[in-house]
Amino acid sequence: MSGQDHIAWIAADWGTTNLRIWALDAANTTVLHKASARGMSTLAPDEFEAALLELIDECLSENRTTPVIICGMAGSRQGWREAPYRETPCAPPGVGNATIMEPVDPRLSVYILPGIKQTAPADVMRGEETQIAGFLSDHHSYTGLICLPGTHTKWVVLEEGIITRFRTCMTGEVFALLKNKSVLQHSLAQEGYCDTSFEAAVKEITRSPERLTSELFGIRASSLIAGQTPEAATGRLSGLLIGAELAAVASEFDLQNTAILGKDQLSRVYGAALGILGHQSALLDAESYTVKGLTLAYEAHLKETK
């Protein structure tokens, strides 16, 4: 027996910019967690297996196959192989809908979970459905709104555990582009932002969301001629963009009592913005739900293969 025989399977969240893996034992306890920057966008299809092995080689045993359950953008058209979407309304898809890969390395068996699509209005998700599956294992038959903040923030309506509608907003990506690539870069703080300025911007733009387009350049102008600090400028940009996002989703969804599944800092910002508008929200850790969702898929796989 090799020293790795206590590792029963590998969970992987393979996004656009990062690959994160967890090695778990037969009791589904994480014994190792690793990450790399070899996300989907950096890899050609024939490079995925090597990128995965780089992280997990030490977890594999000879003479048996270790299942690897993957969610996220690795299953997109630009990824390892396109894993077909399930369509709303649907429960988060399980391993029975996974795309089974045939890796070159005989120590591996690889399953890529599908994403979810919505026909009208057109929308897609990959990865968030697995976090939602994990969330539902703690909140059976949940009915309500879930916000999953990120580069592409998802707002998802669940009705008794079924994903009925969702909406993606590119706010995180637009913020990063404006902060790093636009004329506003000269005005913004690299780190930190002013809460007061954030709060004022959220209030202002949710009252008059049609003004988003005409308010952005004012951030530059206020720095040039009105002594606005970099921290105030960053707070204002963040408040305008997240406030406009809330105005957009409020036209479709009831924002009261939103469950926010995300990382600490970004979740807190969304929670603060909802609070400014008088909406309560609960902050929940997305990463643990990712592992939970992948664990559910692994357990279903075990049952299937018994």
Next chain:
Amino acid sequence: MSGQDHIAWIAADWGTTNLRIWALDAANTTVLHKASARGMSTLAPDEFEAALLELIDECLSENRTTPVIICGMAGSRQGWREAPYRETPCAPPGVGNATIMEPVDPRLSVYILPGIKQTAPADVMRGEETQIAGFLSDHHSYTGLICLPGTHTKWVVLEEGIITRFRTCMTGEVFALLKNKSVLQHSLAQEGYCDTSFEAAVKEITRSPERLTSELFGIRASSLIAGQTPEAATGRLSGLLIGAELAAVASEFDLQNTAILGKDQLSRVYGAALGILGHQSALLDAESYTVKGLTLAYEAHLKETK
């Protein structure tokens, strides 16, 4: 006499990305036009004179100085030297407000025209005020709205030839960032766009401008799952952004009978969007007004130095 003695002065429009010059004779007829990509953003303050000489050296005569009148971002804080702003309400500033440089080359005398600032809401322009001065020489005491489309589109209210209010929208820069740097790049056509898709997007977003934020990612999703063509995707992105801009400025200004000062293609797109909303507009060539505005400044300079 050298062969360049017929050149009386040089007009220069020095923007963020380009430097364009016109050499004119004593009758203010253009005898030479040249351009380079040595815009303000590519130059340190001590590199401006050399970048200018690269283009105009052949126009200069020994034993006398040739005036160079400059408008645009060369006068910004990141430019050759900051030319202080005039403040609204004001007429377009003339050469009497110019910053006079002392170039190393004795064949040159250099004047940088000021920009205009507005305190509340904070806004700035550099270059457009000179185009407006040129426009006013053909339309004395104009009262109405002028749109100057570009990377940072300006909407300017004139009352009897006085600039009373203006608003900058970063629509052009945001469009370029989304087209070239965001996840939408995979969905968009590099050239050309679909008019029908543009028109539908303008109508849709001006009816519900709060939805801009939530509509952008749908462009990607429609390409992935609904067979949207690249040309339709580009038309939709352009229509959403310009439509949202029109909704924003319509909340401040009367868009009826707008004079559009710009380049052919971009002016036509703005004119089309205004037309879809039932507003008439007139398309006017910005470049000729830039030269006219600089010519007015040169003539004032002549009078002053006589």
